[in-house]
Amino acid sequence: MIHIVRSLRWTLIALAVSISLFPFYWMLRTALAPADQVFFNGISPLPSSIDWSNFARAWEKAHLGNAIVDGLVMTLSILVLQLVTCIPAAYVLAKVKMRGSGFALAVVIGCLLVPAQVTLIPTFIGINAAGLANSLPGLVLPFMTSAFGIFLLRQQMMSIPDSLMEAARTDGLGHFRTLWNVVIPIAGPGIAAFSVFSVFTHWNDYMWPLLIARSPSLATPPLSLAIFQQGDIGFDYSALAAGAAIVTAPVVILFLVAQKRFVQGMSGSEIPG
Amino acid sequence: MTTTTTQPQPRTAAAPRPGGPETAAARKPRGRSRLVPVIFLLPAGLGITVFVIAPALLSLVASFFKVPLAGGRWQWAGLSNFTRVLGDPAVLQSIGNTLAYSAMTIVPSLVIGLSLALLANSVGRGRPLVRTALFLPMTANLVAMAVVFRWLFAFQGGFVNQLLGIAGIGAVNWLGDPNTSLLTVALVGVWRSASFSMMIFFAGLATIPGTIHEATKAEGIRGYTKLTRVILPMMKPTVVFATVLAVLSSVQAFDTINVMTQGGPQGSSETLLTMSWKLGFSYFDLGAASALSFLLLVVLVGIGLVQRRLLSGGSK
Numbered sequence: 001m002i003h004i005v006r007s008l009r010w011t012l013i014a015l016a017v018s019i020s021l022f023p024f025y026w027m028l029r030t031a032l033a034p035a036d037q038v039f040f041n042g043i044s045p046l047p048s049s050i051d052w053s054n055f056a057r058a059w060e061k062a063h064l065g066n067a068i069v070d071g072l073v074m075t076l077s078i079l080v081l082q083l084v085t086c087i088p089a090a091y092v093l094a095k096v097k098m099r100g101s102g103f104a105l106a107v108v109i110g111c112l113l114v115p116a117q118v119t120l121i122p123t124f125i126g127i128n129a130a131g132l133a134n135s136l137p138g139l140v141l142p143f144m145t146s147a148f149g150i151f152l153l154r155q156q157m158m159s160i161p162d163s164l165m166e167a168a169r170t171d172g173l174g175h176f177r178t179l180w181n182v183v184i185p186i187a188g189p190g191i192a193a194f195s196v197f198s199v200f201t202h203w204n205d206y207m208w209p210l211l212i213a214r215s216p217s218l219a220t221p222p223l224s225l226a227i228f229q230q231g232d233i234g235f236d237y238s239a240l241a242a243g244a245a246i247v248t249a250p251v252v253i254l255f256l257v258a259q260k261r262f263v264q265g266m267s268g269s270e271i272p273g
Numbered sequence: 274m275t276t277t278t279t280q281p282q283p284r285t286a287a288a289p290r291p292g293g294p295e296t297a298a299a300r301k302p303r304g305r306s307r308l309v310p311v312i313f314l315l316p317a318g319l320g321i322t323v324f325v326i327a328p329a330l331l332s333l334v335a336s337f338f339k340v341p342l343a344g345g346r347w348q349w350a351g352l353s354n355f356t357r358v359l360g361d362p363a364v365l366q367s368i369g370n371t372l373a374y375s376a377m378t379i380v381p382s383l384v385i386g387l388s389l390a391l392l393a394n395s396v397g398r399g400r401p402l403v404r405t406a407l408f409l410p411m412t413a414n415l416v417a418m419a420v421v422f423r424w425l426f427a428f429q430g431g432f433v434n435q436l437l438g439i440a441g442i443g444a445v446n447w448l449g450d451p452n453t454s455l456l457t458v459a460l461v462g463v464w465r466s467a468s469f470s471m472m473i474f475f476a477g478l479a480t481i482p483g484t485i486h487e488a489t490k491a492e493g494i495r496g497y498t499k500l501t502r503v504i505l506p507m508m509k510p511t512v513v514f515a516t517v518l519a520v521l522s523s524v525q526a527f528d529t530i531n532v533m534t535q536g537g538p539q540g541s542s543e544t545l546l547t548m549s550w551k552l553g554f555s556y557f558d559l560g561a562a563s564a565l566s567f568l569l570l571v572v573l574v575g576i577g578l579v580q581r582r583l584l585s586g587g588s589k
Contacts, residue, residue: 009395016389017406020468024409026432027421039430043439085320088313096310104314111325115525115573117546118566119328121553122335126328145320175309204414206528211554222416226532229420237424244417255412259405263472 027248030241031055038237051238058243062228063216068250070213071220075202077140082198085145087191090153091179095165105154111147116207124211134214143202149194156190157183189261196254196262203251221247336564354564358552364565366540367548370455371524371572374544377459378466378523383515385463386470391500393471394478404475410468419532422461423448426533451541454534458542461529466522470515477511478504524573545569 030038031054033047059065092098093105123142124133132138160183168178184191206222213219219227225243255262336354338347358364393403410418425432426447434444447457481504489499505512527546530536536543536551543551545565553562 009392013392013396013403016392017403019464020407020410023418023421023425023464024413026425027417030421030424043432043435085316089317092310092313096313098307098310104318107321107326111321114325114329115521115570117525117527117549118332118570119325121549121559121562121566122328122331123324124554125331125340125559126323142324144324145317147321147325150317169305174305175313179313200412204416206416206531207550210531222414222528225420226416229423229532237427237430240420241424244414244420247417248414251412251414252409255408256405259408263408263476 024248024252027241027244030237031058031245033238035236035238054238054242055246057236058228058239058246061239062224062243063219064221064224064243064246066217067219067221067224068246070218071203074136074139074209074220075199077136078143078202079195079198081140081144082146082149083191083195086149086153086194087184087187088179089145089150090157090187091175091183093150094154094157095160095162095183096175108147108150108154112151120207120211127212133212134218135212136218138212139209139218139220142208146198149198152194152197153187153190156187160186189264192258193262193264196258199254200251332563332566335560336567338560340559340563350560354560355568358561358564358568363540363543364548367536367543367545368568368572370541370543371545371569374455374459374462374526375520375523377456378462378526379516379519382463382466382470382523383519385467386515386519387474389467389471390474390478393475407471408468410465411472413465415465415528416532418465419461419529422457422529423533426457448534449538451539454538454542458526458529458533461533462523462526465529466519469522470519473511473515473518474508477508477515480511481507520573524569545572 029045029047032050032052033054034049034051035054035057037048093101093108127133127138127142132141164182164186165178168182173181203220204222205220206226209218209220209223210226213223216224216227225240225247228243229240335347337350337352338354339350340347389407393400393407396403426434428434428444428446428449431447433447437444445453447453485503485507489495489503494503524544525546526544527550530542530544530547534542536547546569549562549565549569552558552565
């Protein structure tokens, strides 16, 4: 009986893992297959021969080198702005008793519930009117702060014992020193997790760059890939898959490196295993 | 921005170092600047006001106006945006599609996510590997994955149709047939958000103390009964959190649809979000688009209420 349960469990796990990984595998297989054979390779697990030139073609035709630089600059600018705005705000909401902070927290939570597309059109009109369409600030500014980041970091900072804050206060540390020397080191894992989340979100974002980055020189990786697909390349699946692999690789690698810390920080609890 | 916040600090921070003889004075709580917390809140407050609160309110207001895209005066339009939008068969179709897409994705991704979390949790050796494999769909770039899935479901040469061919079943035009396009996009949605739900459930399961498992074992409570009577009630915050995120990601599905079908064929995979996008940025009817995104908010709140009722009913 136990034997059956165990083998059933492993069958299910094998099935789930296969479905989960299959698209990645097929992406790599297609990216490595010679372009003219993709349609005739059937479903053999390996390509008939390896052809690395698909990556070069995707890199060149989808302007991925340019796009990756754009994507990096945008993603890191957003990250820096979000850390600079979210960390001090989270500190105040978590550890400073002041009038109106309950209201401020309620506003932050309320903003969490506003779906992005409700704000999309007015934000676009505003950015457009400010002459920032088709510019890096136009890509970055709307994400200068993150209600989610403030909320997540506040939750993390709440767990810092008040006695520690009191000690910092009696030692004569002002708010800035307390934040810098006491709170940030302790909230480090949460800050790291939020940073990974922010980089994921904005590296992968498609909707806003699709609106704002009109000239190809400003396109981010997902946008370049989408434009590449909609162009006359549409049936060169080898190059498309190679492009998809190039765009996917950085975040997947980042996730593999930061996985444990990320999941832990996002959910506020330790994961076993 | 940072320099202004730091400036008043070094002076107040450096002055009262606890010295030797005057420890009593040093131990006395110093009155700290009341201005600094306000300055700390200011940048975030500015960002939230300008880029969340103001646009959300404007969106509501704009749904009652005729809004020219290039700027210029808004003209009062009363309820005409709403009546126009709701009288448009394409919009009604997109509302139906949104509900169908939600039905096909929300519950399946929650159930699959929970099952996977339980399954992965029960593994001894090799757990980190299983977990990482199951987390990967959540991290991948959705545009890139949509490109790959479009190829997997391609009518000619696509993997799925080749597999069906081997099984002796004729090829299905997954993305090109109005009857299957929404289903195909929804499958990708489930692939993605089941992984996300799994991560949340996995972390939630980890918060249940080992003593609970021992106690249920001693009482002879196992399997399904243990799950529904003990585990899920203990993880209620996790369940609510996962549900909220699953609803949000379903209703906000955009990348996959835009890349795989562009809402077609014949509007069969158009959702409220892609429809309001089209109205706003392809037809430049921003008033109608705002009215539609306002309706989307109503749908979201509606789904939230229904789910809340289901959730509280289910746990009794």
